[in-house]
Amino acid sequence: MDLGIHVPIFDIDGGTTAIAGELARVGSAVEESGATWLSFMDHFFQIEPTGLPAESHMLEGYTTLGFLAAHTSTVSLGLLVTGVTYRHPGLLAKTVTTLDVLSGGRAVLGIGAAWFEREHRGLGVPFPPIAERFERLEETLQICDQMWDPDNNGSFDGTHYHLEETLCSPQPINRPKVMIGGGGERKTLRLVAQYGDACNLFASSPDDVAHKLEVLRRHCDVAGRDYGTIRKTVMVNNPRPTPETRDEFVRAMADYAAIGVDTVIVTPTTGSPAAWIEGMTPAVKQLAELG
Numbered sequence: 322m323d324l325g326i327h328v329p330i331f332d333i334d335g336g337t338t339a340i341a342g343e344l345a346r347v348g349s350a351v352e353e354s355g356a357t358w359l360s361f362m363d364h365f366f367q368i369e370p371t372g373l374p375a376e377s378h379m380l381e382g383y384t385t386l387g388f389l390a391a392h393t394s395t396v397s398l399g400l401l402v403t404g405v406t407y408r409h410p411g412l413l414a415k416t417v418t419t420l421d422v423l424s425g426g427r428a429v430l431g432i433g434a435a436w437f438e439r440e441h442r443g444l445g446v447p448f449p450p451i452a453e454r455f456e457r458l459e460e461t462l463q464i465c466d467q468m469w470d471p472d473n474n475g476s477f478d479g480t481h482y483h484l485e486e487t488l489c490s491p492q493p494i495n496r497p498k499v500m501i502g503g504g505g506e507r508k509t510l511r512l513v514a515q516y517g518d519a520c521n522l523f524a525s526s527p528d529d530v531a532h533k534l535e536v537l538r539r540h541c542d543v544a545g546r547d548y549g550t551i552r553k554t555v556m557v558n559n560p561r562p563t564p565e566t567r568d569e570f571v572r573a574m575a576d577y578a579a580i581g582v583d584t585v586i587v588t589p590t591t592g593s594p595a596a597w598i599e600g601m602t603p604a605v606k607q608l609a610e611l612g
Contacts, residue, residue, distance in 0.1 A: 322578045322608040325358030325586035326351050326598055327401050327556065329371050331378035334592035340378070344385070346595035348392035354598055355605040358554075358584060359393065360401040360431065361385050366440040370558075371590065375439065383416050390424035398427050401521065401556070401586070402502035404435030405454060406446060410461035411484050414468035418493045426494035430465060431521065433502040434458045434509070455508050457481050462499065462516040469496050500554065506536045514540035519552035523559075524585065527576035530555060534581060554584040562587050564600025571607040578611040 326347075333343045351359045362368070367377035382400040389398060398420065403413065413430075421428035434454040435441075441448035449457070460479040467473050468489040477484040498518035503509040513520045514537060522533050534553060541548040555577060562570035574585050585608065589597035 322574060322582065322611045323357040323584040324354070324601070324605045324608050325360065325554065325584050326354075326356050326601075327358075327360045327362075327586050327588045328594050329362050329368075329588055330373065330590050330592075330594070331380050332373065332592055333378075333594075337378070340380070341388070343593070343595060344388060345392045347598060348389050348396075350595040350598040351396050352393055354602040356598070357397060358399070358429075358586060359389060359396045360399050360586070363400040363403045363407065364437060364440060365444055366437070368437060383420065386420055386428075387423065390420060390427070393427075394425070396427065397429050397498075398424055399429035399431040399500060402431035402433040402500065404437075405432060405458045405461050406435040406441065406448065410457075410464040410482055411468065411487070413461065414465045414489060417465070417497050418469070418489055418491070421493035421495060421497055422491055428493065428495075428497045429500055429519075430497045431500040431502060432458065432461065453481070455512075459512060459516075462501075462512065465497075465499070466516070469493060498552075500552075504533045506533070510537045511540045511544075513537055513551060514544045514546050517551060519554055521554045521556060521586075524555040524557045524577060525559070527580060530577060530582065531580045552584065553582045554586060555582050556586045556588075558588065561590065562601070562604075564597060567601060567604050568607075571604055571611075574608060575611050578608075 333340045361382050363382040366375040367373045367379050386398045417428050417430050438448050460482050464477050467487045471492050474488045500519040500521055501513045501517040502521040504522045522530055538548045591597050
């Protein structure tokens with residue numbers, strides 16, 4: 322089992338001018354720890370689940386990943402997860418391609434249907450009904466697939482998106498893996514089975530996650546997809562682990578390893594995330610021993 326790091330908070334000790342230096346230290350700390358994943362949120366206002374007000378600091382996700390690409394060399398980089406409503410899919414595919422090229426082939430497209438209505442309304446971004454957002458999500462996945470096919474620069478004609486050319490040059494160094502976030506059993510997990518290389522679920526309980534994975538397996542059977550090719554990841558928030566509860570956290574993760582979870586993702590919520598990550602370093606080896 323691997324450890325991933327997800328950084329949702331930018332209220333850094335030392336204020337705004339300290340953010341860049343601290344994020345550079347985060348990159349070093351993640352790689353020195355042996356963690357395999359580093360992500361940020363795709364939000365423009367802070368979200369309530371962090372316990373902070375919307376007015377707290379928030380950075381644009383892909384710009385932040387580009388900065389981290391220059392301060393890391395091995396860890397996979399992605400957003401957890403890109404909101405499908407925020408960027409036209411052709412431009413999104415180009416953005417992720419750019420991240421992949423500049424990181425030496427380490428970009429992952431984490432993507433979901435988006436949900437935070439306040440920041441859509443606040444910044445003037447259209448917020449269609451949820452059914453339409455899922456339709457747009459599926460078309461976006463199809464467009465990215467076509468953009469990353471060097472032999473197909475043709476048009477795309479969908480219900481919501483129309484592209485005359487899907488030209489993407491240069492192509493990614495490594496075709497970005499697609500991680501689809503969410504546990505919706507009828508739509509989201511079906512999209513994982515059809516288009517995803519990884520799923521991302523909340524670690525609500527081993528029984529809940531086992532149920533979601535069984536639903537995913539059934540969708541894979543219908544789609545003719547090998548369930549074993551999909552990487553299973555979970556976000557651990559309740560309770561959120563800390564360096565002080567590290568051993569307890571590792572013991573709790575054994576049940577998730579037993580049901581096939583490949584990566585557990587944890588979130589530093591302090592003003593000094595690099596030190597927090599350093600404090601979690603022993604957990605990397607302990608998790609690896611779970612299988």
